[in-house]
Structure formats: C-alpha cells, structure tokens
Amino acid sequence: MNTPRLLHPFAKPAKDSFRSLVRAEGVRVWDDTGREYIDGLGSLWYCQVGYGRxxxxxxxxxxxxxxxxxxxxxxxxxxxxxxxxxxxxxxxxxxxxxxxxxxxxxxxxxxxxxxxxxxxxxxxxxxxxxxxxxxxxxxxxxxxxxxxxxxxxxxxxxxxxxxxxxxxxxxxxxxxxxxxxxxxxxxxxxxxxxxxxxxxxxxxxxxxxxxxxxxxxxxxxxxxxxxxxxxxxxxxxxxxxxxxxxxxxxxxxxxxxxxxxxxxxxxxxxxxxxxxxxxxxxxxxxxxxxxxxxxxxxxxxxxxxxxxxDGLVERANGIGERFSAGLNALVGDGRLAEARGVGGVWAAKLPEGTEPHETIAIRDAMLDKGVICRPIGDSLGFCPPLVISDADIDTMIDVLSDTID
Ligand SMILES: Cc1ncc(COP(=O)(O)O)c(C=O)c1O
CATH class of the missing domain: 3.40.640.10 (Type I PLP-dependent aspartate aminotransferase-like (Major domain))
Known part of the structure; x- marks a missing residue:
C-alpha cells in the first residue's frame, strides 16, 4: 500500500488517496486537477472572511x-x-x-x-x-x-x-x-x-x-x-x-x-x-x-x-434566510427530511432511513459537481464563508437537490 507520509486527521490511516487542494480565493478553492469548488464549509467551519484577504x-x-x-x-x-x-x-x-x-x-x-x-x-x-x-x-x-x-x-x-x-x-x-x-x-x-x-x-x-x-x-x-x-x-x-x-x-x-x-x-x-x-x-x-x-x-x-x-455579522442573518428558504423548499417537496440551522450554519437532513455511507456518497457526488459540504450521519452540514453571495448559496442548494434526485 502506498499511503501518504502525512497521517491525516479524522481519516482511515489505510486510505491512500486524498483530493489535493492547491489554491483558495474568496469562497472558492481549486484542486490539483483544476477542479473548482464552492466552499460550503468554510474549510472546517472556520473561515468567515474568505480566502486570500x-x-x-x-x-x-x-x-x-x-x-x-x-x-x-x-x-x-x-x-x-x-x-x-x-x-x-x-x-x-x-x-x-x-x-x-x-x-x-x-x-x-x-x-x-x-x-x-x-x-x-x-x-x-x-x-x-x-x-x-x-x-x-x-x-x-x-x-x-x-x-x-x-x-x-x-x-x-x-x-x-x-x-x-x-x-x-x-x-x-x-x-x-x-x-x-x-x-x-x-x-x-x-x-x-x-x-x-x-x-x-x-x-x-x-x-x-x-x-x-x-x-x-x-x-x-x-x-x-x-x-x-x-x-x-x-x-x-x-x-x-x-x-x-x-x-x-x-x-x-x-x-x-x-x-x-x-x-x-x-x-x-x-x-x-x-x-x-x-x-x-x-x-x-x-x-x-x-x-x-x-x-x-x-x-x-x-x-x-x-x-x-464587511458587515459579516449582519450578513450571516441574510445567509440564514437564504439557506432556510432554499432548504425548506426541498423539505416541502420531500427531497429533505428537515432543515436545521441559524445564520451561517445549516444542516440538510436527508430522507428518513438514509445511512451514513449514503450521505458520504452524496457528499462525494456533490464534490464532483464542485460543492463542498460535510456528511454527518444522515445530514449534510453547511458553514460557508460569510462573504458568500446569494447566487453561490442557490448554486449549492441546486447541486444538493440534483444530487439527491
Ligand atoms: C464546538 C467545538 N469545540 C472544539 C473544537 C475543537 O477545535 P480544534 O479542532 O481547533 O481543536 C471544535 C472543532 O470543530 C468545535 O466545533
């Protein structure tokens, strides 16, 4: 097995391949194949002001x-x-x-x-x-x-x-x-x-x-x-x-x-x-x-x-309204079981009975479509940089919706 020298946190030590990110700017990151992602997770729930400031x-x-x-x-x-x-x-x-x-x-x-x-x-x-x-x-x-x-x-x-x-x-x-x-x-x-x-x-x-x-x-x-x-x-x-x-x-x-x-x-x-x-x-x-x-x-x-x-404390409330509207629409049409969150931190609960490995599969499919979120049991977590635009929030929710379909 050819594992990387870095022992990755919260990962299987036996895993031998990871997505390598090489650049980050604003709310976007790029991997070494040139794929662009909207960062729906603020890296690991931490980036309020966006990258490259x-x-x-x-x-x-x-x-x-x-x-x-x-x-x-x-x-x-x-x-x-x-x-x-x-x-x-x-x-x-x-x-x-x-x-x-x-x-x-x-x-x-x-x-x-x-x-x-x-x-x-x-x-x-x-x-x-x-x-x-x-x-x-x-x-x-x-x-x-x-x-x-x-x-x-x-x-x-x-x-x-x-x-x-x-x-x-x-x-x-x-x-x-x-x-x-x-x-x-x-x-x-x-x-x-x-x-x-x-x-x-x-x-x-x-x-x-x-x-x-x-x-x-x-x-x-x-x-x-x-x-x-x-x-x-x-x-x-x-x-x-x-x-x-x-x-x-x-x-x-x-x-x-x-x-x-x-x-x-x-x-x-x-x-x-x-x-x-x-x-x-x-x-x-x-x-x-x-x-x-x-x-x-x-x-x-x-x-x-x-x-x-940048007025990001107030902006978090606007982000919350956008997520709430978008995710609750998916709850309304049965694609999601529940939307939970406040301000700039949200979770989309997948339909009842979704197993953790299925959540991970949805997350992986969303990565392939250029959106980063976090699988947590039967839910996907979102916590984007607070500089995110409404258009990018809508794109993430559209990708979530398409992927569930
Ligand atoms: C609520 C809470 N407390 C503590 C920690 C630990 O922080 P760190 O990973 O920086 O050690 C985290 C990390 O996600 C967290 O969410």
Missing part, C-alpha cells in the same frame, strides 16, 4: 517582521494585549479577560481546567463534575475527548478524565435531574449553543436560559463552547448574544482568525477573574508556548476588523 496576510507579515516573543511571565507585547482587548470588546463579557492558545481543543481543555480551578480556589474541592450534552463536540485533547457527546470519538483511548456526566442535548429536565442529584459536586456545564459537528442542532426553546439558571442556582460555571458559533456565525458576534445568555467562560477558535493563523482561547468573565486575582501570590500554572503568539494576535485583529467592515 491581503489585509490579514499583510498584518501577519508585518508582525513577524517586528519580531515575535512569548507572553509567559514577565513578558507582554502590544499586539497580543490589543488582540485580547479586541476580542473582549466584541464579546458578551467586555469586562472579562482573554486567554489565548492555538486551537479549539486547547481552549476546551483550558476552560475545563479553569472551571475546576475556580471551585478549588473558592474552597470547594468536591466540585469536580462537568456536565456535557449528548451530541456535543469539544475537540480531541484529553478533557475534550472525555467531554465528547459523540461516542465513537471517545473510544480506544484508554481511561478518560473522570467526573464527566452526559445529559440529554434537548431536554433541559435531564440537566435539572443531574443538578438535583449531584448539586454541590458540579463544577460546571459545557455546551455548544448551536451544536455543530454533532449535526447542526440549534438549542431547543429556552434550553440555554434554563441551563444558565441551573448553574447560577447551584454555583456551577456555564461554559459556552463557541468554537464554531463565535465571530458572527449565528448572526451576532457570539451565540451568547443571539440567545441572550451570558456564560462564565466562552471557548473560541476558528472564526477568530478565519484560519489565517491557528488561534483559540477562552474569554473569562469578570466573576471568574475575581477568583483568580484574589490571592496576589497565586500563580496560574497553565499556558502554551504559543499562547498569544504575535502572528496569531495580528491575524485575529485584522480578521475581526474585516468582519466588522
């Missing part, structure tokens, strides 16, 4: 020319401080602080540790339980793997992190029962406002507000994992805004730089910061070598500036 590329280059250095104690630099300021400013916690890392998985493991740490520092050592929702995806580091609501992703890694309890993703009474049973041993709950990789499931009515209430009443922290939802995707800067719920911690990555640099992080509310800052000699013993890397910081600032100047 010179504003971001030049900002990164400028910063690398200035030089780069770490931000472990005693160091700081202006661009990283500025990025933290900019991220906090557009978040629902403008008086909070921002921890930076390099991926969504690192942000989840960081939030998991801060959640337990907060309980420890408050003198509640028994609060170690983390609740997580079925269907949730929280990355692949050890805490994130343990918090996975997608069972196959938890398998074969040996013992996972203990004290994780899974609750029903849609029925808030399941969370209420967990709080009733474990109450003062719960450190926090992690939850994607709109579940992405698990199939694009917006929250059921009032789910997030009631989760917030349960956490507040019990003294547990609410962690909203906005790795996909953040930075305009749901039609507000954060889904916390869209659903009007203020968490204690927000994890982010992806859209913060549109993937121009690998950046993730955690927005830490003022309340949690107060706990961390209470003892002057306490040292926060957590951080990655590349936390706050200047190239990532420059990318984040330039990308956020573009989201703002």
């Amino acid at each position: 010179t504003e971001v590329i030049e900002a990164i280059e400028r910063e690398l020319r200035v030089g780069h250095y770490n931000v472990f104690d005693p160091w700081a630099n202006p661009i990283t401080e500025q990025a933290a300021e900019r991220i906090a400013e557009v978040s629902p916690m403008p008086d909070g602080r921002v921890f930076l890392c390099c991926s969504g998985s690192e942000s989840v493991d960081t939030a998991f540790k801060i959640t337990r740490l907060t309980a420890q520092l408050k003198g509640e050592p028994d609060r170690q339980i983390m609740l997580t929702r079925g269907r949730g995806y929280h990355g692949v580091n050890m805490a994130g793997t343990s918090l996975q609501g997608i069972a196959p992703n938890r398998e074969n890694w040996g013992d996972l992190v203990p004290h994780v309890i899974e609750i029903d993703p849609d029925d808030i009474e399941s969370a209420a029962r967990a709080f009733a049973e474990h109450g003062e041993r719960i450190a926090g709950v992690i939850c994607e406002p709109v579940q992405g990789a698990g199939g694009v499931h917006p929250p059921t009515d009032d789910y997030l507000r009631r989760l917030r209430e349960l956490c507040t009443k019990s003294g547990a922290l609410l962690v909203l994992d906005e790795v996909i939802c953040g930075f305009g995707r749901t039609g507000s800067w954060f889904a916390s805004h869209t659903y009007d719920v203020t968490p204690d911690l927000i994890t982010f990555a992806k859209g913060v730089t549109s993937g121009y640099q690998p950046v993730g992080g955690v927005i830490v509310s003022r309340g949690v910061c107060d706990v961390l800052e209470a003892a002057p000699d306490y040292i926060f013993r957590h951080g990655y070598t590349y936390s706050g890397h200047p190239a990532g910081a420059a990318a984040a600032i330039a990308n956020i500036d573009l989201i703002e100047s």
Whole structure:
C-alpha cells in the first residue's frame, strides 16, 4: 500500500488517496486537477472572511517582521494585549479577560481546567463534575475527548478524565435531574449553543436560559463552547448574544482568525477573574508556548476588523434566510427530511432511513459537481464563508437537490 507520509486527521490511516487542494480565493478553492469548488464549509467551519484577504496576510507579515516573543511571565507585547482587548470588546463579557492558545481543543481543555480551578480556589474541592450534552463536540485533547457527546470519538483511548456526566442535548429536565442529584459536586456545564459537528442542532426553546439558571442556582460555571458559533456565525458576534445568555467562560477558535493563523482561547468573565486575582501570590500554572503568539494576535485583529467592515455579522442573518428558504423548499417537496440551522450554519437532513455511507456518497457526488459540504450521519452540514453571495448559496442548494434526485 502506498499511503501518504502525512497521517491525516479524522481519516482511515489505510486510505491512500486524498483530493489535493492547491489554491483558495474568496469562497472558492481549486484542486490539483483544476477542479473548482464552492466552499460550503468554510474549510472546517472556520473561515468567515474568505480566502486570500491581503489585509490579514499583510498584518501577519508585518508582525513577524517586528519580531515575535512569548507572553509567559514577565513578558507582554502590544499586539497580543490589543488582540485580547479586541476580542473582549466584541464579546458578551467586555469586562472579562482573554486567554489565548492555538486551537479549539486547547481552549476546551483550558476552560475545563479553569472551571475546576475556580471551585478549588473558592474552597470547594468536591466540585469536580462537568456536565456535557449528548451530541456535543469539544475537540480531541484529553478533557475534550472525555467531554465528547459523540461516542465513537471517545473510544480506544484508554481511561478518560473522570467526573464527566452526559445529559440529554434537548431536554433541559435531564440537566435539572443531574443538578438535583449531584448539586454541590458540579463544577460546571459545557455546551455548544448551536451544536455543530454533532449535526447542526440549534438549542431547543429556552434550553440555554434554563441551563444558565441551573448553574447560577447551584454555583456551577456555564461554559459556552463557541468554537464554531463565535465571530458572527449565528448572526451576532457570539451565540451568547443571539440567545441572550451570558456564560462564565466562552471557548473560541476558528472564526477568530478565519484560519489565517491557528488561534483559540477562552474569554473569562469578570466573576471568574475575581477568583483568580484574589490571592496576589497565586500563580496560574497553565499556558502554551504559543499562547498569544504575535502572528496569531495580528491575524485575529485584522480578521475581526474585516468582519466588522464587511458587515459579516449582519450578513450571516441574510445567509440564514437564504439557506432556510432554499432548504425548506426541498423539505416541502420531500427531497429533505428537515432543515436545521441559524445564520451561517445549516444542516440538510436527508430522507428518513438514509445511512451514513449514503450521505458520504452524496457528499462525494456533490464534490464532483464542485460543492463542498460535510456528511454527518444522515445530514449534510453547511458553514460557508460569510462573504458568500446569494447566487453561490442557490448554486449549492441546486447541486444538493440534483444530487439527491
Ligand atoms: C464546538 C467545538 N469545540 C472544539 C473544537 C475543537 O477545535 P480544534 O479542532 O481547533 O481543536 C471544535 C472543532 O470543530 C468545535 O466545533
């Protein structure tokens, strides 16, 4: 077998051929055979501003020319401080602080540790339980793997992190029962406002507000994992805004730089910061070598500036209307079983009884017709760059419709 040297993520190690992409611009990418694709997935749910944006590329280059250095104690630099300021400013916690890392998985493991740490520092050592929702995806580091609501992703890694309890993703009474049973041993709950990789499931009515209430009443922290939802995707800067719920911690990555640099992080509310800052000699013993890397910081600032100047937060709502109309028309004529989504993130549920291998076959046929989407069980996920035109959305839906036929 002639497998490539690269061990591909989330792929069969025995697979020996992949589509090689050689160029990307705007909402389009090209493979090495010259085939052009509309990118209906923003690469991997991450590209808000489209590809090839010179504003971001030049900002990164400028910063690398200035030089780069770490931000472990005693160091700081202006661009990283500025990025933290900019991220906090557009978040629902403008008086909070921002921890930076390099991926969504690192942000989840960081939030998991801060959640337990907060309980420890408050003198509640028994609060170690983390609740997580079925269907949730929280990355692949050890805490994130343990918090996975997608069972196959938890398998074969040996013992996972203990004290994780899974609750029903849609029925808030399941969370209420967990709080009733474990109450003062719960450190926090992690939850994607709109579940992405698990199939694009917006929250059921009032789910997030009631989760917030349960956490507040019990003294547990609410962690909203906005790795996909953040930075305009749901039609507000954060889904916390869209659903009007203020968490204690927000994890982010992806859209913060549109993937121009690998950046993730955690927005830490003022309340949690107060706990961390209470003892002057306490040292926060957590951080990655590349936390706050200047190239990532420059990318984040330039990308956020573009989201703002291009009006992409508002545009996500227009994208949502277009998807909703197009996909629901296919539901109406029986080609789809359901359309789920909000703003710039959608799923098309294929007719009842569609098997995962059939979903993959439809995805592959759509690739051959120049449209990229993601197979998830019986559904296809869409999360295009927020610069996509209505005409390109219509083309994707036409290709979906033809392919199902
Ligand atoms: C909600 C959520 N959390 C965490 C992650 C992990 O992010 P990364 O792949 O950057 O580690 C993802 C990735 O898709 C995600 O969707």
